Amino acid sequence: MHDICNHDAYFVQKCDATGTLGLLPEQKLTAVIRMLAYGASADQVDEVARMGKSTTLEALVRFCDAVETLYTRDYLRRPTPRDLQRLLQKAEARGFPGMVGSIDCMHWQWKNCPTAWQGDYGNRKGQKSIILEAVAGFNTWVWHAFFGVPGSQNDLNVLGQSPVFNDVLRGQGPNITYEVNNTVYQTGYYLADGIYPRWTTFVKSIPNPRSQKEKLFATYQEKYRKDVERCFGILQARWLIIRGAARMFDEEVFY
Template identity: 55%
Template sequence: MSRPLFLHIVDAVVAHDHYFVQKRNAAGVLGLSPLQKITAALRMLTYGVAADTQDEYLQIADSTTVESLKRFVRAIIEVFGDEYLRYPNNSDTTRLLALGEHRGFPGMLGSIDCMHWKWKNCPSAWQGMYSGKSSEPTIVLEAVASEDLWIWHAFFGMPGSHNDINVLHRSPLFARLLEGQAPQVNYTINGHNYKMGYYLADRIYPSWATFVKTISEPQGNKRKHFAQEQESARKAVERAFGVLQARFAIVRGPARFWYQETLQDIMTACIILHNMIVENERGEQDIDYNYDNEGERVTPSHTSTPDFDEFVRTHHDIRNRHTHSQLQEDLVEHLWHFYGRN
């Protein structure tokens, strides 16, 4: 990250947690500075190294490094979580819909997928529950990312024995939509009106109205073109996972902590820092990636909670297979004409 962003994080964390303030001991000797503690924590996140490797470079004990890491990630979540791991508000949704339409997918809100993080120190009693297809204990991260690699949704903590569908059924991804608190989305494709946004997903996801999947073994030029464009646009979330792991090697290698709560804080803090870096390094491009309200606390707009009948109706609308098929066919035609115009 850039030096100004790093110093901004240091100032915010020191102001939030008194642990990072430099103090004197009983003999009047100055203790560790905030830069030493925060640098040690960031080096563990960035390089994925053990705590005892910080002593030679920063003159800091391994126990202090671990304590600094735990307090640092908790401070990042408490200070920056409301802003950089927020649900899309009205302005964000409008911008995401514009990005999707620019790619030929009106109504698209991003791409969804899951990533597994190996848990090296998983307790022996839990290893069967956390071991999936890789036969090693892992923890699953479900995420939604947009084209600029901003991660809008992160659900972490499910055992690695679950697949993407099991994780989805426990995820709060559509909770705000069911509660009537999500921003309104209305668009028209091929003469049909739709009132819910959708995410690009791979073939394992269910055939819901809120997912658009590729076509297996497509026949004809239109369907082949749709499959190619869908798979290309869906790579946004794969790229986001790759960039997240490249920036923070601790989530690329095996996790060495014992408690799942610590791993939850580390993963969440890495995603928040990732979004902060994305915002800071956002360059000049043809598409306006600068989201409204950036640099400020964002409070999602809330509406009244719907009654039970409306809740059930929305639940069935989300899982409507007919709408899923109709939306896919409309996008096949739309992308074919979109390709011809461009």
């Protein structure tokens, strides 16, 4: 609250033209958090926060802008060398040296998708959705997020548009060195499911493991790949606005 009030004076309590004190920052932030966490509309939080609909919606937009401005640099970024070392140490302890994280996509259902866009945003189940591609670590820290792709596409189409490997293609990828079976590798990788291509940057499970060694590998790969699935689950459980309608959708902001 203090960070946001220092960033945007809109949340600071002020007097109006008649000298009457306005809304407290706690009121505005409570209304915003309830909308984000419970998927409530502006009218539903009126009884709790005693705020008008237009004020609540403006507070929501300003809150999201402030959070993005203040915390994107810390919480939605590429791993620093120190972060990368911590991720690699944890991955090696789990039996996957050189693993940076898990990658996958989540379909965000768009309940009130405009009629003109429903052809582009219809997924294979007939629902309207937008896709979020993310790379998450063992502690559900999101190191990469690519959002806004129409729902008619699958993980491969999203990967073709995603900037996740732009640094690698420019030769600016992190220097990762590890050894497996007396062979030295210098490319980090992500755990992925079967739809992803057979690239050196993806380690997938074995579809039909037969030997005990293959079964053991498949078990561990599928277990640790659930890091990103767990991240999606927490995101949907804690912030129910994702499951509801795309409120405050604005074409200019979206693009």
